[in-house]
Amino acid sequence: MHIPSIASAPGGRISTRLDDGGLVVALPPKRNWFVIGFLGVWFTLWSVGGVFAISAVFDPDERFDSDKVFVLLWLCGWALGWVAAGRKLVWLSLGKEYIWANTDTLAHRKQVLGLGRARAFPSRDITRLDWEKADQEDEPSSAFDMSEKGRLVLDCRGQTQTLAKGINATDGAFILDKIRSVCPIG
Numbered sequence: 001m002h003i004p005s006i007a008s009a010p011g012g013r014i015s016t017r018l019d020d021g022g023l024v025v026a027l028p029p030k031r032n033w034f035v036i037g038f039l040g041v042w043f044t045l046w047s048v049g050g051v052f053a054i055s056a057v058f059d060p061d062e063r064f065d066s067d068k069v070f071v072l073l074w075l076c077g078w079a080l081g082w083v084a085a086g087r088k089l090v091w092l093s094l095g096k097e098y099i100w101a102n103t104d105t106l107a108h109r110k111q112v113l114g115l116g117r118a119r120a121f122p123s124r125d126i127t128r129l130d131w132e133k134a135d136q137e138d139e140p141s142s143a144f145d146m147s148e149k150g151r152l153v154l155d156c157r158g159q160t161q162t163l164a165k166g167i168n169a170t171d172g173a174f175i176l177d178k179i180r181s182v183c184p185i186g
Helices: 033-058 066-094 169-182
Strands: 006-008 017-021 020-027 097-099 103-113 115-120 126-132 149-156 158-166
Touching: 017 149, 017 169, 020 158, 033 066, 066 097, 097 169, 115 126, 115 149, 126 169, 149 169, 158 169
Parallel strands: none
Antiparallel strands: 006 017, 017 020, 020 097, 097 103, 103 115, 126 149, 149 158
8 A cells, every 4th residue: 555655534633645765654643732722821820829828838937837727738739730731732733743654663652842652562572562542430421522442452472552543543543654664573
């Protein structure tokens, strides 16, 4: 099967291209601008609240009492929420997922601004590469997007790996078709 040098999935979000190293599949996260805007405002206000709480705890004019102990404990939860929201905001705004495939290897990387960790799988060790419907707990559906969500699953050396979370069956079939045309599985 011939792969054009650049192709897009039917929805247009996922693109593929051939280069000297093989097939490159680019999957940006599904960007919901309402969620990005909401998280941006929430993150800003959450940060301001945290700054006020930190300044209250470390105010040298105030004595250390049980109120400050409570605020210190609250700041632990605040920090967890701050990191989780910041991570999601950065991923939705600037993140991208890549899958590379050639005759020898299939590799996967999630990155933000060029930073990320790649995982490589020798194609001879891959025993399964399929689209799998997500459990409701893994990928909750949106009231505005009724398509069935799933992910690509890859079995390699007795371990199951997950790629491209949140894609629908059509996008999954598109990606699998492109990968299987250049990367012999099993």
